[in-house]
Amino acid sequence: MEETKPMITVIGCGVVGLSSAIMLLEAGYQVRVWAKDLPPHTTSNIAAAVWYPYKVAPELKVAEWGQRSYIIFCELAEQEGTGIKVLPGVELFREPASDPVWASYVRNFRRALPHEITGDYQDGYYFESPVIDTGVYMAYLVQRCKSLGGQIEQRQINSLSEAFQGSDIVINCSGLGARSLIGDKEVYPIRGQVIRVMRDSIKDFFVSADNKGVANYVIPRTNDCILGGTADVENWSLEPDAATAQRILDDCTELVPEVAQANILEHLVGLRPARKAVRLEAEVLPDAGVVIHNYGHGGAGVTISWGCAEQVLSMVKVFSPQQELSLKQGKV
Numbered sequence: 001m002e003e004t005k006p007m008i009t010v011i012g013c014g015v016v017g018l019s020s021a022i023m024l025l026e027a028g029y030q031v032r033v034w035a036k037d038l039p040p041h042t043t044s045n046i047a048a049a050v051w052y053p054y055k056v057a058p059e060l061k062v063a064e065w066g067q068r069s070y071i072i073f074c075e076l077a078e079q080e081g082t083g084i085k086v087l088p089g090v091e092l093f094r095e096p097a098s099d100p101v102w103a104s105y106v107r108n109f110r111r112a113l114p115h116e117i118t119g120d121y122q123d124g125y126y127f128e129s130p131v132i133d134t135g136v137y138m139a140y141l142v143q144r145c146k147s148l149g150g151q152i153e154q155r156q157i158n159s160l161s162e163a164f165q166g167s168d169i170v171i172n173c174s175g176l177g178a179r180s181l182i183g184d185k186e187v188y189p190i191r192g193q194v195i196r197v198m199r200d201s202i203k204d205f206f207v208s209a210d211n212k213g214v215a216n217y218v219i220p221r222t223n224d225c226i227l228g229g230t231a232d233v234e235n236w237s238l239e240p241d242a243a244t245a246q247r248i249l250d251d252c253t254e255l256v257p258e259v260a261q262a263n264i265l266e267h268l269v270g271l272r273p274a275r276k277a278v279r280l281e282a283e284v285l286p287d288a289g290v291v292i293h294n295y296g297h298g299g300a301g302v303t304i305s306w307g308c309a310e311q312v313l314s315m316v317k318v319f320s321p322q323q324e325l326s327l328k329q330g331k332v
């Protein structure tokens, strides 16, 4: 007799929740996604997004999750309708910088040539990276999830016990929402303000890091180009600030002079769900079931989404029915 796989509830319909849901559906699990906000109204929709580990920890795990995601994004870039392109780009620094841990696996990594180092920058490197137009990509993920039989419902969860109704395993992908949902005060916002402009002639992506670790970036996507940014720790404001927008335009013009002529489409703000380390672990709740936490991805939720989703699937397999849910307190 064919075994029926359990129903799994995924809380959250951002890039982290949808990637986890898809990975589970493709392994044959039944999945429902419950989320307060659905695309296009998630933080994930605000992300630029370029594959680039930023404001996220721990470094070595991130490099591992990032590597799996990099490979999958390069494969998705070959498909129509995903909103992904692999583009060349440079990252510039105000002072000498060593190679990042991920240099060994991204395509064509090399030190920047003198003519690639613009403005007052001192150092840099060139690499190729997937650029993910989140407007297109988030809609693609929703569609892929639904076509695999995933149910997506707009629904606020006020306690984990709600999510366990009719479900033995819950995947908590609530991002910044984990703060109120499970009282994790280690999750905090890092506010990001960006400007969406017409793409015009900009073809490559550019990222720069100042000595406070704040990145400025110019990310050309399928239909537009994103200019950023800011990294305001513990700032909850979702209102774009005019002086900040001007500073972003000035800094991005130093990186790419064509930006000075760019036509502005809109100003956007999102709150990155930051944490001292991504929380990706299983917790057994007596009399309820197993919750696998997958939140706190900071400025790299897109970058590490698939690697984290694969780890969620491995954890779910540990708690599959054949092994009987062992409902003793603990973590794996």
Ligand SMILES: Cc1cc2nc3c(=O)[nH]c(=O)nc-3n(C[C@H](O)[C@H](O)[C@H](O)COP(=O)(O)OP(=O)(O)OC[C@H]3O[C@@H](n4cnc5c(N)ncnc54)[C@H](O)[C@@H]3O)c2cc1C
Pocket: 011, 012, 013, 014, 015, 016, 017, 034, 035, 036, 037, 038, 042, 043, 044, 045, 046, 047, 048, 049, 050, 051, 052, 155, 156, 157, 158, 173, 174, 175, 176, 177, 178, 181, 191, 192, 193, 194, 228, 229, 269, 270, 271, 272, 273, 295, 296, 297, 298, 299, 300, 301, 302, 303, 304
């Ligand atoms: C300006 C900006 C630029 C960025 N650029 C990049 C980039 O270039 N590359 C990159 O990798 N990352 C980038 N990021 C970071 C990226 O956006 C985040 O890391 C990512 O969106 C986190 O995804 P998530 O699914 O965890 O969170 P979210 O997208 O916030 O999704 C959380 C989900 O949980 C739901 N939820 C929360 N609480 C509850 C509840 N109680 N009940 C039900 N549902 C709940 C929400 O409604 C939502 O559906 C950027 C972010 C910003 C703001």
